[in-house]
Amino acid sequence: MSDSTKGVSRRGFLKGAGSAAAATALLDSAVLTVREATAQITGPPVYGPGRTELALHVNGSERTVLVEPRTTLAAALRDELDLTGTKVVCDRGACSGCTVWIDGLPVASCMTLAIDAAGRKITTIEGLATGDKLHPVQEAFIEKDAMQCGFCTPGMVMTAAALLERNPDPTLDDVKEAVSGNLCRCAVYPQVFEATLAAAKKRKASQIAGS
Amino acid sequence: MDRFEYVSATTVAEALAQLGEGRQVKAGGIDLLDRMKEGLSSPKRIVNIRTISELDGVEIDASGLTIGPTTTLATVAAHEPLRDSYRAIADAARAAATPQIRNVATAGGNLLQRPRCWYFRERDFDCLRKGGQGCFAQDGANRYHAIFGNDLCAMVHPSDLAVPLTAFDAVLDLTSAKGTRKVPISTFYVGPETDPTRETDLHRDELLTAIRVPAPPPGTRSAYFKQKEKESADWPLAGVAVALQISSGVVQRASVVLGAVAATPWRSKPAEAALTGRAIDEAAARRAAAAAVADAKPLAWNGYKVAVLETIIRRTILEAAS
Numbered sequence: 001m002s003d004s005t006k007g008v009s010r011r012g013f014l015k016g017a018g019s020a021a022a023a024t025a026l027l028d029s030a031v032l033t034v035r036e037a038t039a040q041i042t043g044p045p046v047y048g049p050g051r052t053e054l055a056l057h058v059n060g061s062e063r064t065v066l067v068e069p070r071t072t073l074a075a076a077l078r079d080e081l082d083l084t085g086t087k088v089v090c091d092r093g094a095c096s097g098c099t100v101w102i103d104g105l106p107v108a109s110c111m112t113l114a115i116d117a118a119g120r121k122i123t124t125i126e127g128l129a130t131g132d133k134l135h136p137v138q139e140a141f142i143e144k145d146a147m148q149c150g151f152c153t154p155g156m157v158m159t160a161a162a163l164l165e166r167n168p169d170p171t172l173d174d175v176k177e178a179v180s181g182n183l184c185r186c187a188v189y190p191q192v193f194e195a196t197l198a199a200a201k202k203r204k205a206s207q208i209a210g211s
Numbered sequence: 212m213d214r215f216e217y218v219s220a221t222t223v224a225e226a227l228a229q230l231g232e233g234r235q236v237k238a239g240g241i242d243l244l245d246r247m248k249e250g251l252s253s254p255k256r257i258v259n260i261r262t263i264s265e266l267d268g269v270e271i272d273a274s275g276l277t278i279g280p281t282t283t284l285a286t287v288a289a290h291e292p293l294r295d296s297y298r299a300i301a302d303a304a305r306a307a308a309t310p311q312i313r314n315v316a317t318a319g320g321n322l323l324q325r326p327r328c329w330y331f332r333e334r335d336f337d338c339l340r341k342g343g344q345g346c347f348a349q350d351g352a353n354r355y356h357a358i359f360g361n362d363l364c365a366m367v368h369p370s371d372l373a374v375p376l377t378a379f380d381a382v383l384d385l386t387s388a389k390g391t392r393k394v395p396i397s398t399f400y401v402g403p404e405t406d407p408t409r410e411t412d413l414h415r416d417e418l419l420t421a422i423r424v425p426a427p428p429p430g431t432r433s434a435y436f437k438q439k440e441k442e443s444a445d446w447p448l449a450g451v452a453v454a455l456q457i458s459s460g461v462v463q464r465a466s467v468v469l470g471a472v473a474a475t476p477w478r479s480k481p482a483e484a485a486l487t488g489r490a491i492d493e494a495a496a497r498r499a500a501a502a503a504v505a506d507a508k509p510l511a512w513n514g515y516k517v518a519v520l521e522t523i524i525r526r527t528i529l530e531a532a533s
């Protein structure tokens with residue numbers, strides 16, 4: 001929450017600790033200006049159907065987009081912010097090719113409205129590396145040749161990397177479960193499993209060496 | 212997807228005030244967005260309820276389990292105390308959809324999702340469920356369709372979670388401006404013979420506000436098994452939830468509910484009768500499974516489901532008892 005506390009509204013504060021309340025507070029502060037908003041006498045603000053300015057926290061920086069409420073997060077990232085690393089394949093939540101993280105959790109950005117992601121922490125494939133240093137999962141995918149056409153790869157990498165964030169020492173079954181929704185037309189699944197396990201191992205070794 | 216207005220409610224009252232013609236509730240939005248992208252639904256305004264904190268979370272006490280309808284499937288699946296006492300419910304949540312979907316999709320939305328029948332989801336097929344004349348699946352491509360109660364419409368209810376909730380006799384809180392109705396899940400789902408254009412008893416002016424599961428009698432054990440076409444994430448070909456209350460080695464009470472084989476979660480009274488008063492062993496499980504599928508009426512392309520179902524019923528009974 002650190003980068004968004006400044007925007008927490010009084011209403012959000014009063015409502016207390018619930019994650020849902022916090023999300024509303026974030027939305028209130030993240031919708032910067034409302035164009036075409038219908039005048040409301042009472043009740044919560046109405047956004048759209050025209051374009052609304054949203055603050056998206058993407059890969060550590062605050063970006064502003066002007067989109068309609070129907071715009072998906074995938075479309076906002078690709079078309080508004082030029083972050084085309086996120087791929088849209090099925091556009092129905094069925095292939096996980098469009099996986100990004102919201103507050104650290106992998107989600108299908110094609111089935112997420114951008115307005116629902118406003119004010120939350122979004123991480124895309126472009127934000128996974130630290131400067132020039134690739135994420136261990138990215139390195140391992142290259143080493144183990146875990147791609148053919150590469151179209152599923154950004155989603156696959158985001159999913160595998162999210163697993164290592166919450167479970168640094170996964171079993172093969174954990175990896176299979178984590179990527180169970182990521183479809184790969186070229187069927188590089190064995191290499192994906194291998195690369196993810198190798199990345200976990202390497203990361204652990206470097207952490208031990210570094211400590 | 213057509214354009215729409217978007218409102219986030221922070222209380223149930225605020226959301227209820229927003230309901231009406233042209234309005235659609237959105238929880239995780241997974242099912243709603245799919246239908247909107249297919250042109251099956253074009254609300255003028257979306258009422259987001261993910262921001263209502265009172266609807267989010269799991270509570271367990273001596274009287275039972277309460278799942279807030281906007282709790283994500285991932286949260287239900289990972290909740291340790293829930294898993295300890297209501298294993299079949301946790302396992303069904305964990306088996307539904309993909310990890311990415313489970314991080315967003317809600318328990319309530321899962322129960323209220325519309326049919327996945329491909330004729331229903333395809334805008335050009337004006338089927339019975341969309342107010343048209345007949346069911347295209349009955350003489351069409353029906354390999355994933357119903358083997359019970361399929362005379363009028365052959366859809367299967369797609370929810371994994373609804374199956375163990377039915378086995379555990381869940382009760383749903385349905386709230387409107389007038390108050391809250393408590394509806395047993397067993398009557399909440401509506402078969403095509405009652406009304407082929409809706410799947411549930413939820414009224415237009417109501418929100419699902421709680422999913423309540425009464426504490427099962429001591430000695431109750433449960434299991435959920437889902438057979439998929441592939442090992443990775445997939446829809447159920449068939450699912451089975453079994454809850455058994457066993458004392459002194461004998462089944463006092465048996466619940467056997469079948470999923471993805473009928474338009475509603477399908478309680479198998481024949482299987483329950485075959486188990487009650489018996490000790491569970493391979494032979495008892497086999498008899499119950501055979502009884503459960505005895506009156507199945509498969510269509511041209513889904514006869515395989517009968518054999519799949521019989522096998523997983525037998526295994527799930529043994530698993531629940533073990």
Ligand SMILES: Cc1cc2nc3c(=O)[nH]c(=O)nc-3n(C[C@H](O)[C@H](O)[C@H](O)COP(=O)(O)OP(=O)(O)OC[C@H]3O[C@@H](n4cnc5c(N)ncnc54)[C@H](O)[C@@H]3O)c2cc1C
Nearest residue numbers: 093238239240241242243308316317320321323370371419
């Ligand atoms: C690729 C894929 C695979 C899937 N596989 C499975 C599977 O294997 N098993 C399974 O069970 N499901 C599966 N699903 C379905 C998925 O689990 C549901 O779409 C999801 O749970 C719906 O929840 P939601 O919160 O996103 O609902 P929403 O889309 O937000 O809502 C669904 C419907 O319910 C209404 N609604 C929601 N909450 C309330 C409420 N509290 N009160 C009143 N109305 C409400 C909405 O108006 C809408 O009509 C799959 C989906 C996808 C995309």
Ligand code: FES
Nearest residue numbers: 089091093096110
């Ligand atoms: S493109 Fe989003 S899940 Fe396939």
Ligand code: FES
Nearest residue numbers: 148152184185186
């Ligand atoms: S590498 Fe081609 S789809 Fe996965």
